[in-house]
Amino acid sequence: MLTKSLNITRGIVFAFIRNCHNKSSCTDSATIKHELELTRNRKKPPGGSRFLKDKNNIYLFNAWDNVQWDEEQEKAAKEKVEQNSEVTLSEDRLKDLDINADKHWDAFYDIHQNRFFKDRHWLFTEFPELAPDYTAAPERVYPNENDNTTSQIEKPTDQNIGAKRLIFEIGCGVGNTIFPILQYSTDPNLFIYGCDFSSKAIEIMQQNELYDTKRCNVFVLDATCDTWNVPFEENTLDIIVLIFVLSAIDPSKMQTVIKNIHKYLKPGGLVVFRDYGLYDLAQLRFKKGRCISDNFYARGDNTKVYFFTQEEVSKLFKDAGFLEEQNLIDRRLQVNRGKMLTMYRVWIQGKYRKPL
Template sequence: MGKEAEYFSKDFEWEKLKEEVESNPSLSYHFQTFDSNSPSLPSPSQDSQAWNQFHIRHSTGRFFKERRYLLKEFPELLSCDEYSIVLEVGCGNGSTALPILRGRDNIIIYACDCSNEALERANEMIHASNVGSVTDRFHPFRCDFSINGFPKWLACDSCQGNFLQKPHDQISDVKEKKETNLNDLSSLGESKCCIGGVDFVTLIFTLSAVPLHRMPTAIRECFSVLKPGGLLLFRDYGLYDMTMLRFEPEKRVGFREYMRSDGTRSYFFCMDTVRDLFTGSGFTELELEYCCVKSTNRRNGKSMHRVWVHGKFQKPF
């Protein structure tokens, strides 16, 4: 609880940071028009391989910390109905899924990632925890939602059509589904049965790894599998974050879009971009703000200004 008590999200004003960054000549290249004649970008398969290698290098899990602050930022995950279903998109090594499973003893998580290595690490991390009945509540599967979309067993075409006609509480009996065959995802696919949609979608530091031109498609996929009234919980890198400013000019692969030396990518969002992406896909905006956190590097004593974008979006009833 001590660590949670020390967490703040308004340590400084984003507008003031913006002014400081944009008035610094050494950082001006971040805001220049991007040259579209740059070398071709990696293919989707190369993107997945880059993330596979990333998770192999960080296989011990020390690179990731359990995101316990998420339940404070998204209390809906604690107050939701019994047997609510969460679709965690881009689960990584499980650092987001674990605190959610700890926080609610009957919540069900379907977790996908484009990296097989990430899914293995997540499975190991979750099953090594002391979370009760985890084998019944955590279901990882491989999926690159920005390219192939989500599998139909999450919400088939028929269910997606019925979403527009049925009341929210009549779409699916989640408890009954859980007690039948939730562990066997392959049989769900073979029988062409679906779980009737999800109550929550979490996009936690995931969308920034998707190429900008594929983001609208990816968000529409999230919209399609949510039940009416369902929530999408968003958190990702914000404009002028310390990480962005550390990228060298040659790492730019688009406007506010960068490629690391290991082949993984990162985009840095402003609130207007996030708003346009989600409302343009049909979502209703409930919350949207910058989280500005100041911390100190223990080794060199330098201050670090972290900027993230926090958002909550709802699928209309």
């Protein structure tokens, strides 16, 4: 029986032979051995610096950063979305998705418990503000727009040492963001709040051995309500985390959420945002009959998901009075090196500051 590593190695060999079939020098054993050596014991580059400059090398890593799409790929994605965007859901079906949204998420967590989502250890590369005292995370590297060079983003320094730091995550699920922050940050003045629409998710999180009431407090909240019932005052939070959660909310209710976020952040407070972008793999995989409205879909488990453009994200926050510090489109190419599959992901990432 082949092991997983041997399967991956075999896949890489076949890939190099396939990609180089018109180049006889690429198929000799010495070349294949050299290419395989490049994949062994390779040191992971800094965050966001694995750039695919030669498609023949696609299987050297299992992910590539800041992948550029050509017009043909963009056109194919647009056509796919046009095909799956016909709204065929009945009024009763749409009503059920809305009224029973909390029950659908409870069912999701009842099935998956804490096994579905992985802890987000990448948080401190993308959002070092969450744990400025954690200095071991890889630093994020972004490509410069007008040339082929890259620039490294400096990590923030905590200017108010000894001051209370309050972080609030909306849509905390079972703790895949909160627990890594608590693990990597040793700041004794840090306290994290979290909320989720699903009471089942909160129950699972509170039963986790990492849940420490001295450092965090999680509770059930429907963030789309006009008025929030929360254990903190307005204008008190340093950071609000909004990661892959706004996409689960009906677009007509998103502005209400953003306005309340603005209300509870302190002046100078920060929102860190990351969510699905238009033409992400998840959107292209939808079949006909799952579309609720433009770029808004119902998954098979009855949870919902929206796919954003950069312009939409920018407008949502600016209309609520935020200053935009970051708004970027993160295109990743994920590679299954064993099955030789390529998967294109598209995420929107932003940082928004409440004015002083």
